[in-house]
Amino acid sequence: MIETTGLRKTYADGAEALRGLDLNVPTGSICGFLGRNGAGKTTTIKILLGMSRPTSGEARVLGLDATSPDASVEIRRRSGFVSEEKDLYGYMTVVEMVRFTAAFFPRWRRDLEERYLRRFELPPLRKVSALSKGMRTKLALLLALCRGAELLILDEPTSGLDPTIAEEVLQAIVSHVANEELTVFFSSHQIAEVEQITDRIVIIDRGRAVVSGALDDLRESYRRIQLVFDGDAPKAVFTAPGVARVERKGRVLSVLSSANAEAIVAEARRLDPVSVDVAPVSLKEIFLDTVHTEGD
Amino acid sequence: MLWYKSWLETRWRFLIGFALLLCSAAGSVLVYPQIARLTASVPVNAPGILGEKIREAMELARSYRGYVWSHWFGQNLTQMGTLFAILLGTASLLSESSGALFTLSLPVPRRRLLHVRAAAGLAELFAIVFVPSLLVALLAPAIGEHYGIGAVLIHAFCFFVGAALFFTLSLLLSTIFGDPWRPVMIAVGIAIALAIVDQLSHVSMFGVFRVMSGERWFREARMPWAGLIAIAAATATIYYGALRNLARRDF
Numbered sequence: 001m002i003e004t005t006g007l008r009k010t011y012a013d014g015a016e017a018l019r020g021l022d023l024n025v026p027t028g029s030i031c032g033f034l035g036r037n038g039a040g041k042t043t044t045i046k047i048l049l050g051m052s053r054p055t056s057g058e059a060r061v062l063g064l065d066a067t068s069p070d071a072s073v074e075i076r077r078r079s080g081f082v083s084e085e086k087d088l089y090g091y092m093t094v095v096e097m098v099r100f101t102a103a104f105f106p107r108w109r110r111d112l113e114e115r116y117l118r119r120f121e122l123p124p125l126r127k128v129s130a131l132s133k134g135m136r137t138k139l140a141l142l143l144a145l146c147r148g149a150e151l152l153i154l155d156e157p158t159s160g161l162d163p164t165i166a167e168e169v170l171q172a173i174v175s176h177v178a179n180e181e182l183t184v185f186f187s188s189h190q191i192a193e194v195e196q197i198t199d200r201i202v203i204i205d206r207g208r209a210v211v212s213g214a215l216d217d218l219r220e221s222y223r224r225i226q227l228v229f230d231g232d233a234p235k236a237v238f239t240a241p242g243v244a245r246v247e248r249k250g251r252v253l254s255v256l257s258s259a260n261a262e263a264i265v266a267e268a269r270r271l272d273p274v275s276v277d278v279a280p281v282s283l284k285e286i287f288l289d290t291v292h293t294e295g296d
Numbered sequence: 297m298l299w300y301k302s303w304l305e306t307r308w309r310f311l312i313g314f315a316l317l318l319c320s321a322a323g324s325v326l327v328y329p330q331i332a333r334l335t336a337s338v339p340v341n342a343p344g345i346l347g348e349k350i351r352e353a354m355e356l357a358r359s360y361r362g363y364v365w366s367h368w369f370g371q372n373l374t375q376m377g378t379l380f381a382i383l384l385g386t387a388s389l390l391s392e393s394s395g396a397l398f399t400l401s402l403p404v405p406r407r408r409l410l411h412v413r414a415a416a417g418l419a420e421l422f423a424i425v426f427v428p429s430l431l432v433a434l435l436a437p438a439i440g441e442h443y444g445i446g447a448v449l450i451h452a453f454c455f456f457v458g459a460a461l462f463f464t465l466s467l468l469l470s471t472i473f474g475d476p477w478r479p480v481m482i483a484v485g486i487a488i489a490l491a492i493v494d495q496l497s498h499v500s501m502f503g504v505f506r507v508m509s510g511e512r513w514f515r516e517a518r519m520p521w522a523g524l525i526a527i528a529a530a531t532a533t534i535y536y537g538a539l540r541n542l543a544r545r546d547f
Contacts, residue, residue, distance in 0.1 A: 011546075051400045052546040069405060069543070077403035089395045091304050103297040104402045140398075 001027040001151060001183040002048060007057035009043050009207075017043040019207035020057065025185055025200070030177060032194035032215075033187040034287055035204035041187040042084060044204070045155050048185075049081060062151060077105070080144030084156040086136045090129030094122050094139060098146075107148030112176075116142040119172070134165035141169060145176050152177075152184045158193060170197055191284045201283065205291045211258075215283070222281040223261040227253040227273035236271055240264045245289050256281065256289045298409065302416035305394075306384055310420040313380035314427070320372045321428035324364075325435040331357055360441040361514075368432055369451045370509045373425070378508075380424055381459035382483040384417045385466030386476050396547060406542050414467060414535065421463055425456045450519070451510040457524050458508030461531045462487055468538040471545065 002025035009018040018040045025031045035041045046052035048061050050072025062078055064071040088097055098117075102108040117124065120138035122131075131139065137157065144152060154173070158166035174197050177184055188194050194201070201218060203211035211218065222244075227233065233253035236246065242260035246253065253273070257264045261278060268276060281289075335354040356362035399409065429452040433443040462483055469479030494503035506512075507523035 046547060049401060051397065053544075073403050073405055076401055079401075081401040083397040083401070085397065087395045087397050089301065089304070089398070100297045100301065101402070104404065143398075 001025050001029075001062065002031075002185060003058075003060045004044070004048075005058045007044070007047065007059055008055045009040075009047065009052065010055045017207055018047075018054070018057075021204065021207060022209055022212075023202060024212070025183065025202075027183055028181070029200045030184040030198045031186065031200040031202060032198035033185060033202050033204065034189065034191065034194055035187075036189060036291060039204045039291075040207040041189075041204060042155055043207075045081075045153055045185075045187060048153065049076060049079065078149055079151040079153055080147045080149035081152075082137075082140045082144045082154045082157045084159050086133070086140040088128045088136060088140060088143075090127065092128055093125050094128065094131070095124040097128055097139060097143065101143045102146070105147045109146045109148050112146045113142065116145060116172070134161055137161060137165070137169055138172075141172060145172075150182055152182055152186075154184065154186045156188055157186070158188070158190065166193065173197060191287050195283045203287055203290055210290045211286060218283070218286060219280060221257075221259045221261075222286050223257045223264075224279045224281050224285065225255040225257060225261065225265055225268060226277040226279070227255070227268050227271065228275045228277075229253065229271075229273050234271055236268075238264060238267055240267050256285075298404065298412040299416055301399075302413050305387070306417060306420060309380065309383045310424065313376070313383070313424050314420075317373070317376055317380070317424055317428040318431060320376060321368065321431045322435060324368050324372060325432055325439060328360060328363055328441065329439050331363065332360075360436065360443060361447075364432055364443055365451070365509070365511075365514045368429070369455060369514075370511075373429065373455055374505055374509060377425055377455060377459050378462055378487050379484070381421050381463040382466045382480055382487065384420055384424075385463035385470070385483070386479045387413050387417070387467060387470045400547055406545075407539055410467070410471075410539055410542050414464070417463060417467070418460060421459055422456060425459060426452045429455075447513075450513050454510040454513065454520065454524065455508045457527055457531075458504055461504070461527050461534070464531045464534045464538065468534050468541065471538050471541040 002023060004021050004023040007018050007021040007023070008016070010016050021040065021044060023044070033041055033044070043052060047054050047059050048066050050066055050069065053067060059066040061075045064075050066072055066075060089100075092100060098113060102113070116122075116138075120135075120142060122135060122139055122142070128136065128139065141157065144154070152173075157173070158169055161169065170193055173184065173186075177197075184198075186194065186198060195215070199215055201211065201213065201215050202209050229251050231251065233248045233251055235248065236253060238246065238255065240260055240263040242257045243255060243264060244258040245256040253268075253271075255264060255268065265276060265278060335357045353366055356366040400406075426449075429448050430445070433445050433448045436443045465486065466479050466483040469482055470476070473479055490504045494505045504523075504527060507520045507527060510520065512518050512520040512523075
């Protein structure tokens with residue numbers, strides 16, 4: 001559904017937003033796109049929707065070349081999008097905004113429009129400029145969900161919302177996806193909400209994908225291996241593949257493995273620790289460790 | 297629906313400009329009898345270029361045709377019409393606060409966004425130029441004067457061609473800058489510079505504002521085709537630049 005290869009974006013001021021991003025989002029998945037602020041999430045999304053052009057590399061969405069102006073029109077016809085800023089037309093009323101958007105999408109879902117107008121309790125005759133941020137987010141979501149899209153791209157949809165509204169927005173996305181066949185690409189730096197709704201994860205840091213895969217597989221393959229020694233933990237170099245990060249702190253040597261935990265444990269035992277503890281890792285730990293490692 | 301969006305974005309600028317120019321046109325006609333009496337009775341003895349200008353203006357005001365050309369087409373319409381052409385051309389194409397990303401997420405090529413915005417703005421500019429100008433002719437019998445509709449259409453056409461240049465310039469600047477103020481300030485600055493050049497060039501009949509006022513038609517009953525074609529070519533080039541700039545722009 002979304003595929004990028006070696007995607008690079010360098011801005012005129014020399015800032016490198018993307019440094020060879022490889023991305024693969026399969027059809028039907030709900031993919032969380034995690035990264036720190038400034039990691040390159042929004043730049044990637046803008047390239048996928050034809051709003052920005054890559055310096056080099058390839059980007060394909062729905063099988064179409066996202067860098068071609070004509071193909072990107074077709075991509076946008078078949079995609080729903082909510083931007084981080086939820087920048088809608090302040091001078092239109094809610095109902096004008098809905099009618100305006102509906103005119104561009106032949107597969108516009110009137111049934112969903114009515115349902116979400118009721119569910120989100122959006123005042124039809126109120127100007128968009130007079131809506132609260134939460135209301136504006138709900139309207140932006142309605143405008144994306146009703147397009148009859150095959151792909152939904154959400155750029156930090158809950159950014160700046162209070163927890164109640166953020167939860168309401170997430171629930172709306174989850175229930176929509178449960179009822180409709182579509183792929184969701186969901187950017188965020190809120191790990192908990194990504195974990196709540198996605199089945200696939202891409203972690204981006206400094207313009208490169210550092211982790212990519214199904215959420216269950218990541219949970220299954222990532223392990224925290226903690227070794228406790230009598231004295232100070234030794235400086236160890238592991239040769240087994242799958243070591244993502246090694247950290248020494250006093251008597252404790254902590255190893256984060258992305259795969260191959262058994263082989264790493266076997267190698268660790270040769271260091272003669274007092275105890276070896278292997279524990280599953282949360283997405284938050286994976287995120288913090290991988291981003292930290294890449295950032296160092 | 298893009299037409300509707302353009303209308304909503306520019307309607308207040310258009311309506312204010314339209315109302316002001318209608319009032320100005322009506323006022324220009326209705327005060328003419330007093331001005332005609334004044335010019336007949338007051339001698340002008342001021343020396344130098346200023347005196348020459350005043351004498352020329354008073355000479356023109358002795359006939360309704362001369363007054364309409366110098367006062368309406370040469371001053372009020374030129375100044376206010378040019379300003380509103382610039383204001384109508386200022387489009388918030390890049391500003392995220394005006395929904396640029398939402399617009400760009402629609403399945404519409406960028407060139408179409410600009411075409412619709414330009415066409416809607418030019419239609420408003422057309423109304424702002426032609427309707428008040430026609431009022432000058434239509435109100436003339438109310439003060440016992442006559443002004444031909446054909447002459448109005450010719451002068452308004454010349455002005456419209458020139459105003460489209462400033463409209464397009466403002467549109468181009470809007471594809472470069474994200475805020476609405478810099479395009480207005482730069483375009484107004486360029487308009488003032490061109491007006492000064494017009495004043496300085498005594499021999500040229502092809503200054504932008506001279507072409508816009510239809511001076512050649514007024515004095516020689518000949519259309520300023522060369523000037524009009526040059527302005528139209530410049531307008532087309534600037535519009536092409538705006539299209540190219542918008543097409544390659546990163547948002």
